[in-house]
Amino acid sequence: MKLTINDIAREAGVSIATVSNVMNNTGRVSEDTARKVKKIIEAHNYTPNISARKLKNKNSQLISVIVPYLKKGKFEDNPFFWQLLNGVENGAKDQRFNVMLTGVENDHDLTFINKQYLDGIIVIGLDEKTKLFKNIINLTIPCVFMDSYLTKQGIYQVYNNDLMGGYLATKHLLSLGHKKIVIVAGKLAEQGVDYQRCLGYRQALEEAGIVYDPNLIMDQGASIAGGYHAAQKIFSNQEKITAVFTLSDIGAMGLIRGLNELGLAVPEDISVVGYDDIIYSEYMIPSLTTVRQDIYQKGETAVQLLLDQINRKNNSNGKQIILPVELKIRESTARRE
Amino acid sequence: MKLTINDIAREAGVSIATVSNVMNNTGRVSEDTARKVKKIIEAHNYTPNISARKLKNKNSQLISVIVPYLKKGKFEDNPFFWQLLNGVENGAKDQRFNVMLTGVENDHDLTFINKQYLDGIIVIGLDEKTKLFKNIINLTIPCVFMDSYLTKQGIYQVYNNDLMGGYLATKHLLSLGHKKIVIVAGKLAEQGVDYQRCLGYRQALEEAGIVYDPNLIMDQGASIAGGYHAAQKIFSNQEKITAVFTLSDIGAMGLIRGLNELGLAVPEDISVVGYDDIIYSEYMIPSLTTVRQDIYQKGETAVQLLLDQINRKNNSNGKQIILPVELKIRESTARRE
DNA sequence: TAATTTTGATTAAACGATTAATTTAGAAGC
């Protein structure tokens, strides 16, 4: 049914070794023979069986993007991941790699990522202290960690300049005259992006001579519902809050909706800055001032870093790539009255 | 280095065949032996080499979701796909299947499918007339087609009741007194979902005794930018349009933004109905009246249908599953003044 | 007890590639 190397060899009147040599350009075949074999390969659109090749060579042309889900069955509503996955898939395709998506829970055992099955993985937002991290490291397969600030030596990481993002957003709000700026964060784990963004926030405050008030940090969840619920808290807060820095655009979306329902207008009553610049931010009403990161490009970068690692296998010096961020000023922020 | 079945067999003092039989629960092994072997497998955390298994069995526990992209390098901005993929991944995980994502262009060669020994594929929104469709059919691997209305016998399909969705949305607008209702569609290919939704629209018009006017159908693209640009057209249209039925929520999002910029308020000046009920629709300002389909569940359903096919292999009767839709009435529609 | 069946294990042949070791055929050197 399916063509094998034997079929090609038979038709070309050569041995399978020769066919293999032709395919792998080992230079051990005469030009004439090579041409003849190639023609037959072309004609039948033959491609070698990856499993067989892998059994010998130990590579599968398959990588996985690992998303530590909150819970099985729970839909992750941030389009961030989708955009990222598009970037990864696109970058991988260029080098004829395929991309798997795997959602895992935090204490998941990774037997399903059989060591011999994947050529590499990209892991998003993982903390070094988790069991999952240890399990992944133990796999000793090429790996790129994205959006986490890990201290372990010799690993590959990609993230945006989150500290700068936090700094820029806060500085912008400060420049508009805001003093009481709330942060609505996802989880503030020390190795997460939100922690860094908060550091940037604190740095900007400090430069402006404003005392950091931990009560203004809300650890609410980065989801759309998280933002929505934060509105209530902000509304009932005694202090006069005039600006909110939400560490995700979807959180900002929920927040603005929530504020509206409580009779607070954005930006007239409260200014809001988001984070990510997902595609919808530009089209929201009001359009969202936000810290832009190029998510698609981040995906491409990560896959590139991973494939580099896969190709020259024994280089384990590790590498960090920090991508730039940019403040996009739109309608959701205004001068404090 | 890596443990093989031989190591386990040696340590257990049995043959590799016995180890294999233990792993695959063939029932050909005595309880005592099985227990002994299992213990050793456990102790070493051994997992069989998938490539070897694949080579023998020609199955991979791997399926792919195929998204016919518009173009390579172009990011597909509809979160629909992400939600769907989450559903698929979740459903697949239950049965220990992994999920690949593949974006293909219309004339893409599909060799990767054989190479990876995919056990099955889910294809989204594909037209029967395309070359890609023919190529896929020729592969003769288990396949589920989603969101297309194909006429070929013996194939498996999953879609929502799009005709009903179109009907419900239109009926709702009619009941609010609207007469000139524009449709902003993606592509109106005969086998696509948008075509069906338009049929529903026409049916509702007919019941209300309103003549169908093809000039009111805009074939603008279902993207957010498509909706945005449609606003201009609607604005400059001479006829007094009071309502728009956008065949995607993100299109509606772009549209509402566009209308706003042109000084038209939703729903005061124009009512807008979307389609999909993505998670953001509820949080938009105004929140979006839309036809809800449970995308996550659709993903789960598709994967279930696919795995059924994979498991009892020779049943090729085909099957269609039609999932229900529901109208969600929110703020973006109002009675015509 | 001898013949037969059942049970539980082993042997060995695939699966489809890669590659080290080997063979063959010409060409070159003397």
Added chain:
DNA sequence: GCTTCTAAATTAATCGTTTAATCAAAATTA
């Protein structure tokens, strides 16, 4: 003409499983 060298092809082993074909021992039957 004989040896040596080189280029180009082949042979055969190997990767780690599954499974059909066997086989041996124990259990059952006559």
